Amino acid sequence: MINGKLIIGLGLLLALSVSSCKPDEVDALDRPYRLSLPAGFPSMNIPADNELTEVRVELGKMLFFDKALSRDSTVSCGSCHFQLNAFSDVVAISTGIEGRKGLRNSPPLFNLGYHPYFFFDGGVPTLELQVLAPVQDVNEMDHEFPEAVARLAQNQVYQEMAQIAYGRSFDAFVLTRAISAFERTLVSGNSAYDKYNNGSSNALNESAKRGMALFNSERLSCNGCHSGFNFTDYSFKNNGLYVQYPDSGRMRVTALPQDRDKFKVPSLRNVALTAPYMHDGSFATLPDVIEHYNSGGAANPQKDERIQPLLLSNQEKSDLLEFLYSLTDNEFITNPNYAP
C-alpha cells in the first residue's frame, strides 16, 4: 500500500518537476542534507536553486573526484585540493593536465559557503560560477565546458542522480550546482582553538594562549585583517611580499590602480596544513611567514600600514606559531564524508 502510493506520488512529482521550469523541488527519493555547523558559526546563506540535499552532495562529491572533467581525463578537482591538506595543494603552483603550471597557489577549501567571492583577486562571485574556471582554464583542466558536460552526461549513474537531485537531465546546471553543494558541506571549526573558545580551557597550552594574545594585540594586529570566526575579513590587502609583484592581484579583475598588488586576506584555519604560503606559494613554512611579518615586509607603495617591523622575541615567535598550530581541525581532514 505504502509502496503503491509512493510510486504514484513519485510519478506525479516527476511529472511536476519536469513540467514546471523550477528545478529546485526536492524529489521524494532525496532528503535535505543536514549541515551541522560548529558552535559559534553564523548560519550559511545557501542559494534558493541549490538547497543542500543528500543526493546533490553525493553527486557533487563524485564529480569533485572525477578526472573525466579534464580534457585528457588525468586531473580532477581533487588533484590540486587534497583533504589531508584541508583541500589545498602541497606545492607552490599546482600542475594541471600535461604538466602545465598556472599562476597561483591552490588555496584550501573549507567554510566556502561564507566566502563573499572567490580567488585571490575576488573575480568570481559565487561557488557555482567558480566551478567553470578550473574546467576551462588551459593550465588546469583545459576542457570546453559544454564538452565536459557532454562527456559526463554519458554516465548513467550521473544521469539518474541528476534526475533525483535536480529533476532534470545532467547538464551544466547540475554539474555546477552539485559540486557547489558538496563544497558547502566542507565545514571546518573543530580545532583546539575552537574547543578552547567553547569552554575547554585546557584545549590550548600556555604558549598557544600567549600566541593568541599576541595575534590579537594592537602591536601585531594580525586580527586587523585575519578577523572573525573564519580568520579573514575578506578584504584585499597588500602584506608587503615584494617591491614589485609579478601578479597584480585584485587589479587583474578590476583594472583599478588602487587595487594593484592586493590579494584577498586568506583564512588561517588549518594553516599548519596548507604550506606553502601566500598567493604564489613563496613561503615554504609558517616560521618563514612569521619572519616575514617580523621584518615588516618589502617597501611596496600599496603595503598596508599595519605591516611594520614587529621586533618579536624568539619566545614570541614560537608562541605565535603555537597559536597558528592550534587552528588545525583534525576531524575535518579525516572526515570520511569528504573522501572519494
Place this chain on the structure above:
Amino acid sequence: MIYLRLLIPALILVVMVSSCEKDPELGTSTFTLAVHPVIGTEGLILNQEYIDQEGYRIKPVTLRFYIAHVMLTSATGEVEIKDLDLLDMENVAAGEPLTFTVEAPAGDYTGISFWVGLDSTQNASDPATFNNDHPLSLATGTFWTWNTGYRFVMFEGYFDTIQNTPGPVSSTRFFNYHTGTNPLYAKAELGNASTAFTIAEGADYTYNLDLDVNKMFYGPQNIARSQGAVTHTTSNYELADKFTQNFVRAFTLSAP
C-alpha cells in the same frame, strides 16, 4: 487523498505552462536586421586576408558580439524589438550577413538604436542556467570564467605591424580584442529623418547595416598597431575602451 493533493497543483501547473505560449497574431509585420561585415568596400570572410585602409595586412578569424535592447526609433519615441542576441560570423555561411528577425509593429521609423554588449543584469547572468541554444549559455564561449561577466565583443585574428608588406600575414602576429565589463556597454544609433523607412502592415522589412573593420581601427580613436594587439579589457583597459568607442561607430547604413 494523496492523489487529489498532488493532482490539483499538477493540473494548475499544466494550465500555467500551456498558457505561457502566445498565439501569433495574423497580419503582423516582421523586421530583419542584417549586419554585413566589411572591410572598406569588400565583404569580409573569416580566415581570408585583406589589406586595410592604411595598408596593413589583416586576417580576421573570429568576430562575435552581443547586441542588446534593439529599438526602432520614430518621431514619437522608440520601441524595443529585441532584448538580446549574439551575432557570430562562425554561425553564418561565408559572405552571408549576421541577422535576426522579429515581429515588429507596423509604422514609420527614422532609424534604429542598440547597445553593443550586455546590460548589467544580463552581464551578471550565470551561464550554466541557460540551454546551449541561448545567447548567454556556455556554448557561445563568451563567458569569462576567471572574472564575472561576459565578453561583449570578440574580434580575433592576425595582422601585420608594418605597412605594405608582401603577404601572407604572419601567423605569429595574433590580435585579440575582447571587450567587456559594465562600463564598456556602449550604444550605437543609426538613421535619421533622411533615411526614414516604413514597416507596412503584414510585410517583411529588412534593415541593412555594414560593419566596417577599417572603422574599428581608424574611428574617433586611432588604434595604432603599436598600441597593442591584445586586450582582455582589464589587462589593457585603455585599449578596450578605444576599441569599443570605434566599434559602435563602425556600423553604417548599407548603400541601397
